[in-house]
Protein backbone atom coordinates (compact mmCIF):
# COMPACT_ATOMS: atom_id res chain seq x y z
CA UNK A 1 0.00 0.00 0.00
CA UNK A 2 2.89 2.30 0.80
CA UNK A 3 4.40 1.60 -2.60
CA UNK A 4 1.09 2.27 -4.23
CA UNK A 5 0.93 5.58 -2.40
CA UNK A 6 4.46 6.51 -3.47
CA UNK A 7 3.63 5.65 -7.06
CA UNK A 8 0.52 7.79 -7.01
CA UNK A 9 2.40 10.67 -5.42
CA UNK A 10 5.21 10.50 -7.98
CA UNK A 11 2.80 10.24 -10.91
CA UNK A 12 0.72 13.15 -9.63
CA UNK A 13 3.81 15.31 -9.10
CA UNK A 14 5.06 14.61 -12.61
CA UNK A 15 1.63 15.27 -14.12
CA UNK A 16 1.26 18.59 -12.26
CA UNK A 17 4.72 19.67 -13.40
CA UNK A 18 3.77 18.91 -16.98
CA UNK A 19 0.42 20.66 -16.83
CA UNK A 20 0.10 23.59 -19.24
CA UNK A 21 -3.10 25.24 -18.17
CA UNK A 22 -5.63 25.64 -15.36
CA UNK A 23 -8.10 23.14 -16.75
CA UNK A 24 -5.48 20.37 -16.72
CA UNK A 25 -4.52 21.24 -13.14
CA UNK A 26 -8.14 21.17 -12.07
CA UNK A 27 -8.62 17.79 -13.76
CA UNK A 28 -5.56 16.47 -11.92
CA UNK A 29 -6.88 17.77 -8.61
CA UNK A 30 -10.10 15.86 -9.15
CA UNK A 31 -8.21 12.81 -10.33
CA UNK A 32 -6.09 12.61 -7.19
CA UNK A 33 -7.77 14.53 -4.42
CA UNK A 34 -11.42 14.47 -5.44
CA UNK A 35 -14.11 12.39 -3.72
CA UNK A 36 -13.50 9.57 -6.14
CA UNK A 37 -9.84 10.39 -6.48
CA UNK A 38 -6.92 8.01 -6.20
CA UNK A 39 -5.69 9.20 -2.81
CA UNK A 40 -9.21 9.09 -1.42
CA UNK A 41 -9.47 5.54 -2.67
CA UNK A 42 -6.38 4.60 -0.65
CA UNK A 43 -7.85 6.17 2.45
CA UNK A 44 -10.89 4.00 1.94
CA UNK A 45 -8.71 0.87 1.90
CA UNK A 46 -7.36 1.70 5.36
CA UNK A 47 -10.14 -0.27 6.97
CA UNK A 48 -8.27 -3.45 6.03
CA UNK A 49 -5.08 -2.52 7.87
CA UNK A 50 -4.02 -3.57 11.33
CA UNK A 51 -4.50 -1.04 14.16
CA UNK A 52 -0.74 -0.48 14.32
CA UNK A 53 -0.34 0.16 10.64
CA UNK A 54 -3.40 2.36 10.34
CA UNK A 55 -2.04 5.59 11.96
CA UNK A 56 1.27 5.27 10.15
CA UNK A 57 -0.43 4.79 6.82
CA UNK A 58 -2.96 7.50 7.65
CA UNK A 59 -0.19 9.96 8.31
CA UNK A 60 1.54 9.05 5.08
CA UNK A 61 -1.63 9.54 3.06
CA UNK A 62 -2.31 12.85 4.74
CA UNK A 63 1.22 13.96 4.06
CA UNK A 64 0.88 12.99 0.44
CA UNK A 65 -2.44 14.81 0.24
CA UNK A 66 -1.02 17.97 1.72
CA UNK A 67 2.04 17.81 -0.50
CA UNK A 68 -0.16 17.53 -3.58
CA UNK A 69 -2.42 20.35 -2.46
CA UNK A 70 0.58 22.60 -1.93
CA UNK A 71 2.02 21.58 -5.25
CA UNK A 72 -1.25 22.39 -7.05
CA UNK A 73 -1.55 25.76 -5.31
CA UNK A 74 2.00 26.65 -6.24
CA UNK A 75 1.51 25.59 -9.82
CA UNK A 76 -1.66 27.65 -10.08
CA UNK A 77 0.09 30.66 -8.66
CA UNK A 78 3.03 30.26 -11.03
CA UNK A 79 0.68 29.96 -13.99
CA UNK A 80 -1.27 33.08 -12.96
CA UNK A 81 1.99 35.02 -12.63
CA UNK A 82 3.10 33.82 -16.05
CA UNK A 83 -0.23 34.78 -17.60
CA UNK A 84 -0.04 38.24 -16.02
CA UNK A 85 3.47 38.71 -17.31
CA UNK A 86 2.47 37.67 -20.83
CA UNK A 87 -0.47 40.02 -20.73
CA UNK A 88 1.76 42.89 -19.65
CA UNK A 89 4.23 42.06 -22.39
CA UNK A 90 1.45 42.11 -24.98
CA UNK A 91 0.19 45.42 -23.65
CA UNK A 92 3.47 47.31 -23.65
CA UNK A 93 3.10 50.86 -24.86
CA UNK A 94 5.23 51.98 -27.74
CA UNK A 95 6.19 55.45 -26.60
CA UNK A 96 7.71 56.19 -30.00
CA UNK A 97 4.33 56.01 -31.79
CA UNK A 98 3.09 59.42 -32.95
CA UNK A 99 0.39 60.89 -30.66
CA UNK A 100 -3.19 61.69 -31.59
CA UNK A 101 -3.45 65.42 -32.16
CA UNK A 102 -6.44 67.05 -30.48
CA UNK A 103 -7.93 69.82 -32.58
CA UNK A 104 -8.32 73.07 -30.71
CA UNK A 105 -11.81 74.57 -30.93
CA UNK A 106 -12.49 78.05 -32.22
CA UNK A 107 -15.16 80.69 -32.16
CA UNK A 108 -18.29 80.44 -34.29
CA UNK A 109 -17.95 82.87 -37.24
CA UNK A 110 -20.87 84.91 -35.90
CA UNK A 111 -19.22 85.23 -32.50
CA UNK A 112 -15.92 86.14 -34.15
CA UNK A 113 -17.56 88.89 -36.23
CA UNK A 114 -19.46 90.20 -33.19
CA UNK A 115 -16.23 90.37 -31.19
CA UNK A 116 -14.42 92.17 -34.03
CA UNK A 117 -17.24 94.69 -34.24
CA UNK A 118 -17.17 95.25 -30.49
CA UNK A 119 -13.43 95.96 -30.81
CA UNK A 120 -14.06 98.46 -33.62
CA UNK A 121 -16.73 100.34 -31.68
CA UNK A 122 -14.74 100.22 -28.45
CA UNK A 123 -11.85 101.86 -30.28
CA UNK A 124 -14.28 104.69 -31.14
CA UNK A 125 -15.22 105.11 -27.47
CA UNK A 126 -18.39 102.99 -27.26
CA UNK A 127 -19.34 100.90 -24.23
CA UNK A 128 -20.99 97.49 -24.59
CA UNK A 129 -24.36 97.06 -22.88
CA UNK A 130 -26.66 94.08 -22.58
CA UNK A 131 -30.44 93.86 -22.69
CA UNK A 132 -33.00 91.13 -21.99
CA UNK A 133 -34.27 88.89 -24.82
CA UNK A 134 -37.70 88.75 -23.21
CA UNK A 135 -38.91 92.32 -23.35
CA UNK A 136 -42.01 94.25 -22.47
CA UNK A 137 -44.15 95.98 -25.06
CA UNK A 138 -43.11 99.20 -23.34
CA UNK A 139 -39.40 98.91 -24.21
CA UNK A 140 -39.70 97.10 -27.53
CA UNK A 141 -42.40 99.37 -29.00
CA UNK A 142 -44.10 102.03 -26.85
CA UNK A 143 -41.03 104.06 -25.89
CA UNK A 144 -39.66 103.67 -29.41
CA UNK A 145 -42.51 105.79 -30.70
CA UNK A 146 -44.54 102.77 -31.81
CA UNK A 147 -47.80 102.96 -29.82
CA UNK A 148 -50.32 100.12 -29.95
CA UNK A 149 -52.19 100.10 -33.28
CA UNK A 150 -49.33 101.97 -34.97
CA UNK A 151 -49.05 100.53 -38.49
CA UNK A 152 -45.28 100.20 -38.06
CA UNK A 153 -45.92 97.19 -35.82
CA UNK A 154 -46.64 95.32 -39.02
CA UNK A 155 -43.00 95.77 -40.04
CA UNK A 156 -42.01 93.21 -37.43
CA UNK A 157 -43.99 90.01 -36.82
CA UNK A 158 -43.73 89.55 -33.11
CA UNK A 159 -43.67 86.48 -30.87
CA UNK A 160 -45.86 87.42 -27.91
CA UNK A 161 -45.42 85.48 -24.67
CA UNK A 162 -48.23 87.23 -22.79
CA UNK A 163 -50.31 90.37 -23.08
CA UNK A 164 -47.40 92.81 -22.71
CA UNK A 165 -44.48 90.39 -22.86
CA UNK A 166 -42.65 89.45 -26.04
CA UNK A 167 -39.37 88.22 -27.52
CA UNK A 168 -37.59 91.41 -28.54
CA UNK A 169 -37.90 92.06 -32.27
CA UNK A 170 -34.98 94.50 -32.27
CA UNK A 171 -32.06 95.44 -30.06
CA UNK A 172 -33.46 99.01 -30.19
CA UNK A 173 -35.13 98.22 -26.86
CA UNK A 174 -31.63 98.63 -25.39
CA UNK A 175 -31.65 102.30 -26.47
CA UNK A 176 -34.44 103.04 -24.01
CA UNK A 177 -32.95 101.02 -21.17
CA UNK A 178 -29.64 102.84 -21.68
CA UNK A 179 -31.16 106.33 -21.76
CA UNK A 180 -33.11 105.55 -18.60
CA UNK A 181 -29.96 104.65 -16.68
CA UNK A 182 -27.25 106.84 -18.22
CA UNK A 183 -26.96 110.55 -18.77
CA UNK A 184 -25.50 112.05 -21.96
CA UNK A 185 -22.88 111.86 -23.31
CA UNK A 186 -23.95 108.32 -24.22
CA UNK A 187 -22.04 106.02 -26.55
CA UNK A 188 -23.08 102.36 -26.43
CA UNK A 189 -23.48 99.28 -28.59
CA UNK A 190 -25.73 96.36 -27.66
CA UNK A 191 -25.21 93.07 -29.53
CA UNK A 192 -27.70 90.23 -29.17
CA UNK A 193 -30.35 87.87 -30.46
CA UNK A 194 -33.64 89.13 -31.80
CA UNK A 195 -36.78 87.26 -32.80
CA UNK A 196 -39.39 87.64 -35.52
CA UNK A 197 -42.06 85.28 -36.77
CA UNK A 198 -40.42 84.89 -40.19
CA UNK A 199 -40.37 81.82 -42.40
CA UNK A 200 -36.93 80.23 -42.66
CA UNK A 201 -35.15 80.64 -45.99
CA UNK A 202 -31.68 81.48 -47.29
CA UNK A 203 -31.85 85.04 -45.96
CA UNK A 204 -34.43 84.81 -43.14
CA UNK A 205 -34.48 83.15 -39.76
CA UNK A 206 -36.92 83.61 -36.85
CA UNK A 207 -33.84 84.10 -34.65
CA UNK A 208 -31.13 86.43 -35.85
CA UNK A 209 -28.63 88.91 -34.48
CA UNK A 210 -28.30 92.66 -34.34
CA UNK A 211 -25.96 95.19 -32.87
CA UNK A 212 -27.63 98.36 -31.74
CA UNK A 213 -25.65 101.56 -31.54
CA UNK A 214 -26.67 104.74 -29.72
CA UNK A 215 -24.93 108.07 -29.37
CA UNK A 216 -26.53 111.00 -27.53
CA UNK A 217 -24.79 114.28 -26.79
CA UNK A 218 -25.01 118.00 -27.50
CA UNK A 219 -24.59 118.84 -31.17
CA UNK A 220 -24.67 115.30 -32.64
CA UNK A 221 -25.53 115.38 -36.36
CA UNK A 222 -26.04 113.01 -39.27
CA UNK A 223 -22.40 113.68 -40.24
CA UNK A 224 -21.29 111.98 -37.00
CA UNK A 225 -23.45 108.99 -37.90
CA UNK A 226 -21.92 108.79 -41.35
CA UNK A 227 -18.39 109.15 -40.02
CA UNK A 228 -18.84 106.35 -37.47
CA UNK A 229 -20.46 104.00 -40.00
CA UNK A 230 -17.79 104.71 -42.63
CA UNK A 231 -15.06 103.95 -40.14
CA UNK A 232 -16.86 100.75 -39.21
CA UNK A 233 -17.33 99.66 -42.86
CA UNK A 234 -13.68 100.33 -43.69
CA UNK A 235 -12.48 98.22 -40.79
CA UNK A 236 -14.83 95.33 -41.55
CA UNK A 237 -14.71 95.23 -45.36
CA UNK A 238 -11.53 97.17 -46.22
CA UNK A 239 -10.63 100.84 -46.79
CA UNK A 240 -11.91 100.93 -50.40
CA UNK A 241 -15.49 100.23 -49.21
CA UNK A 242 -18.03 102.99 -49.94
CA UNK A 243 -21.05 103.72 -47.73
CA UNK A 244 -24.38 104.99 -49.05
CA UNK A 245 -27.36 106.41 -47.16
CA UNK A 246 -30.83 105.77 -48.58
CA UNK A 247 -33.85 107.60 -47.13
CA UNK A 248 -36.05 105.23 -45.17
CA UNK A 249 -38.51 105.11 -42.32
CA UNK A 250 -38.28 103.96 -38.73
CA UNK A 251 -40.72 105.25 -36.12
CA UNK A 252 -37.96 105.97 -33.61
CA UNK A 253 -35.60 107.93 -35.88
CA UNK A 254 -36.10 111.09 -37.93
CA UNK A 255 -34.70 111.34 -40.49
CA UNK A 256 -34.19 107.61 -41.05
CA UNK A 257 -31.85 105.87 -43.46
CA UNK A 258 -30.95 102.46 -44.68
CA UNK A 259 -27.26 102.04 -45.17
CA UNK A 260 -25.61 100.16 -48.02
CA UNK A 261 -21.96 99.28 -48.52
CA UNK A 262 -20.27 98.42 -51.81
CA UNK A 263 -20.53 94.68 -52.40
CA UNK A 264 -17.44 92.97 -51.00
CA UNK A 265 -17.80 90.16 -53.56
CA UNK A 266 -17.58 92.29 -56.75
CA UNK A 267 -16.31 95.58 -55.33
CA UNK A 268 -19.39 97.40 -56.61
CA UNK A 269 -19.45 96.18 -60.22
CA UNK A 270 -22.57 94.08 -59.69
CA UNK A 271 -22.73 90.32 -59.18
CA UNK A 272 -24.98 87.51 -58.01
CA UNK A 273 -24.46 88.33 -54.31
CA UNK A 274 -25.60 91.97 -54.64
CA UNK A 275 -28.18 91.03 -57.28
CA UNK A 276 -26.36 93.15 -59.82
CA UNK A 277 -26.69 96.42 -57.89
CA UNK A 278 -23.14 96.63 -56.55
CA UNK A 279 -24.52 97.48 -53.08
CA UNK A 280 -25.46 95.47 -50.00
CA UNK A 281 -27.77 96.71 -47.28
CA UNK A 282 -26.31 96.12 -43.83
CA UNK A 283 -28.20 98.33 -41.40
CA UNK A 284 -30.93 100.78 -40.53
CA UNK A 285 -30.16 104.05 -38.78
CA UNK A 286 -31.20 107.62 -38.18
CA UNK A 287 -31.32 110.55 -35.80
CA UNK A 288 -33.08 109.60 -32.56
CA UNK A 289 -36.68 110.88 -32.72
CA UNK A 290 -37.39 113.74 -30.27
CA UNK A 291 -40.32 111.73 -28.89
CA UNK A 292 -37.94 108.93 -27.94
CA UNK A 293 -35.52 111.27 -26.21
CA UNK A 294 -38.41 112.88 -24.40
CA UNK A 295 -39.86 109.52 -23.26
CA UNK A 296 -36.51 108.86 -21.58
CA UNK A 297 -36.36 112.25 -19.89
CA UNK A 298 -33.77 113.77 -22.23
CA UNK A 299 -34.52 117.27 -23.54
CA UNK A 300 -34.48 117.15 -27.37
CA UNK A 301 -33.86 120.92 -27.49
CA UNK A 302 -30.55 120.43 -25.71
CA UNK A 303 -29.44 117.00 -26.88
CA UNK A 304 -29.51 115.08 -30.13
CA UNK A 305 -28.37 111.63 -31.05
CA UNK A 306 -28.15 108.92 -33.66
CA UNK A 307 -28.93 105.22 -33.51
CA UNK A 308 -28.20 102.30 -35.80
CA UNK A 309 -29.10 98.62 -35.89
CA UNK A 310 -26.62 96.42 -37.75
CA UNK A 311 -27.62 92.94 -38.96
CA UNK A 312 -24.84 90.74 -37.59
CA UNK A 313 -25.81 87.71 -39.65
CA UNK A 314 -25.61 89.81 -42.80
CA UNK A 315 -22.17 91.11 -41.88
CA UNK A 316 -21.00 87.56 -41.25
CA UNK A 317 -22.41 86.07 -44.46
CA UNK A 318 -21.05 88.86 -46.64
CA UNK A 319 -17.70 88.90 -44.94
CA UNK A 320 -17.15 85.16 -45.36
CA UNK A 321 -19.13 84.81 -48.61
CA UNK A 322 -21.62 82.44 -47.01
CA UNK A 323 -24.54 81.89 -49.35
CA UNK A 324 -27.20 80.76 -46.88
CA UNK A 325 -27.93 82.20 -43.43
CA UNK A 326 -29.15 78.77 -42.24
CA UNK A 327 -25.54 77.54 -42.25
CA UNK A 328 -24.90 79.87 -39.32
CA UNK A 329 -27.49 78.10 -37.17
CA UNK A 330 -27.29 74.45 -38.19
CA UNK A 331 -23.96 73.81 -36.45
CA UNK A 332 -22.75 71.40 -39.09
CA UNK A 333 -19.14 70.74 -38.08
CA UNK A 334 -18.05 70.41 -41.72
CA UNK A 335 -19.15 74.01 -42.22
CA UNK A 336 -17.88 75.40 -38.92
CA UNK A 337 -14.44 73.79 -39.25
CA UNK A 338 -13.70 76.03 -42.24
CA UNK A 339 -13.33 79.13 -40.10
Ligand code: PHE
Pocket residue numbers: 169170171172250253283284285286307308309310
Ligand atom coordinates in the same frame (compact mmCIF):
# COMPACT_ATOMS: atom_id res chain seq x y z
N1 PHE B 1 -34.41 98.39 -35.17
C1 PHE B 1 -34.39 98.58 -36.59
C2 PHE B 1 -34.71 97.22 -37.25
O1 PHE B 1 -34.60 96.23 -36.61
C3 PHE B 1 -33.04 99.06 -37.05
C4 PHE B 1 -32.74 100.43 -36.56
C5 PHE B 1 -32.03 100.62 -35.40
C6 PHE B 1 -33.13 101.55 -37.25
C7 PHE B 1 -31.73 101.90 -34.93
C8 PHE B 1 -32.84 102.80 -36.85
C9 PHE B 1 -32.16 102.99 -35.68
O2 PHE B 1 -35.08 97.17 -38.39
